[in-house]
Amino acid sequence: MTEPTYVVGHQQPDTDTICSALAYARLKQEQGTAAVAARAGDVNPETEFVLDRWDVDAPELLEDAAGEQLILVDHNEYSQTVTGARDAEVVEIVDHHRIGDVETSSPILFRNEPVGSTATILTQLFDDADETITTQTAGLLLSGLLSDTVVLRSPTTTERDRTVAARLAEIADVDYESYGKELLMHKSKIGEKSPRE
Amino acid sequence: MTEPTYVVGHQQPDTDTICSALAYARLKQEQGTAAVAARAGDVNPETEFVLDRWDVDAPELLEDAAGEQLILVDHNEYSQTVTGARDAEVVEIVDHHRIGDVETSSPILFRNEPVGSTATILTQLFDDADETITTQTAGLLLSGLLSDTVVLRSPTTTERDRTVAARLAEIADVDYESYGKELLMHKSKIGEKSPRE
Numbered sequence: 093m094t095e096p097t098y099v100v101g102h103q104q105p106d107t108d109t110i111c112s113a114l115a116y117a118r119l120k121q122e123q124g125t126a127a128v129a130a131r132a133g134d135v136n137p138e139t140e141f142v143l144d145r146w147d148v149d150a151p152e153l154l155e156d157a158a159g160e161q162l163i164l165v166d167h168n169e170y171s172q173t174v175t176g177a178r179d180a181e182v183v184e185i186v187d188h189h190r191i192g193d194v195e196t197s198s199p200i201l202f203r204n205e206p207v208g209s210t211a212t213i214l215t216q217l218f219d220d221a222d223e224t225i226t227t228q229t230a231g232l233l234l235s236g237l238l239s240d241t242v243v244l245r246s247p248t249t250t251e252r253d254r255t256v257a258a259r260l261a262e263i264a265d266v267d268y269e270s271y272g273k274e275l276l277m278h279k280s281k282i283g284e285k286s287p288r289e
Numbered sequence: 290m291t292e293p294t295y296v297v298g299h300q301q302p303d304t305d306t307i308c309s310a311l312a313y314a315r316l317k318q319e320q321g322t323a324a325v326a327a328r329a330g331d332v333n334p335e336t337e338f339v340l341d342r343w344d345v346d347a348p349e350l351l352e353d354a355a356g357e358q359l360i361l362v363d364h365n366e367y368s369q370t371v372t373g374a375r376d377a378e379v380v381e382i383v384d385h386h387r388i389g390d391v392e393t394s395s396p397i398l399f400r401n402e403p404v405g406s407t408a409t410i411l412t413q414l415f416d417d418a419d420e421t422i423t424t425q426t427a428g429l430l431l432s433g434l435l436s437d438t439v440v441l442r443s444p445t446t447t448e449r450d451r452t453v454a455a456r457l458a459e460i461a462d463v464d465y466e467s468y469g470k471e472l473l474m475h476k477s478k479i480g481e482k483s484p485r486e
């Protein structure tokens with residue numbers, strides 16, 4: 093049996109992290125890798141709404157990554173990774189943050205770009221690989237993108253995020269402004285659960 | 290006056306490092322960046338042959354990078370960078386080695402791929418940007434690729450390197466096997482100058 097490669101985002105996962113893990117695991121599977129989407133913590137209410145909306149199961153919880161093969165998405169720092177990551181083999185990284193402290197012993201794909209979401213970069217990777225983005229995958233990627241960019245209103249939003257969002261919305265068959273508003277409503281519920289209340 | 294951004298490879302520069310600095314500086318210039326190709330040390334005899342063959346001046350020697358903006362090509366470790374790099378701002382990295390210890394405070398483009406040369410990745414970046422690769426630039430990129438892969442014979446050579454080499458050879462209007470042999474002849478001259486002799 094082939095050992096799985098876990099595609100996993102950061103601790104305290106947000107929608108971009110979870111949807112990126114799911115979408116990139118799909119792309120890697122299409123390309124013949126035994127990829128499994130994973131998560132490093134609980135799914136938040138916004139992401140739960142997204143998974144319900146697109147009828148997708150949450151990634152499996154990876155409690156200890158020691159000894160595993162990992163693809164890191166949406167982060168590239170050990171302080172944010174899943175438990176055991178320092179004793180795992182990082183075989184790929186796709187991210188949109190500052191360059192952190194993850195080192196490897198072999199050359200790997202590390203694709204970091206200063207755009208609004210990891211989902212934006214993953215959309216490019218589907219295109220580069222000539223792989224079709226299904227309605228469901230488009231829904232996931234769009235959710236990650238709109239969540240991270242606060243529906244294209246954050247200062248991190250780039251022209252490319254706008255172009256990609258329009259395209260994903262078309263594939264997913266949603267209006268991204270109204271879908272984005274729904275997302276934000278569920279994001280605010282995260283606050284309602286905050287310890288201060 | 291705009292501050293220049295130096296595109297610089299590793300110390301003890303090889304042909305991939307020098308040709309990548311030259312080619313990527315050209316691409317960045319086309320895209321409106323005040324990019325300047327630089328080098329962190331002396332040009333070796335193989336690279337001198339390449340620069341003569343394609344009638345290109347060597348990049349300027351960057352003696353101290355402190356306070357400068359840097360694009361690192363063909364390396365991503367402080368132990369291999371130009372003097373002063375720890376006190377410079379790294380604004381981009383394009384490489385094909387293991388992931389090293391360079392960290393940044395902001396998100397940047399970091400494109401690392403497990404292929405035979407940095408030149409292979411840069412060819413993709415020209416294509417992604419829809420920028421024409423001139424005969425001269427193709428000659429430089431092909432030289433970096435053939436040098437690093439020992440004319441497509443090193444174990445690091447990938448299918449993509451082969452495809453890219455064929456394409457660059459066509460643009461540069463050379464037979465890559467015979468051009469590669471010429472390169473290797475000049476590479477062997479590096480050994481003749483070694484301290485052991």
Ligand SMILES: [Mn+2]
Pocket residue numbers: 102106108109166
């Ligand atoms: Mn995130």
Ligand SMILES: [Mn+2]
Pocket residue numbers: 108109166188208209210240
């Ligand atoms: Mn993100």
Ligand SMILES: [Mn+2]
Pocket residue numbers: 299303305306363
């Ligand atoms: Mn090199």
Ligand SMILES: [Mn+2]
Pocket residue numbers: 305306363385405406407437
């Ligand atoms: Mn190289």
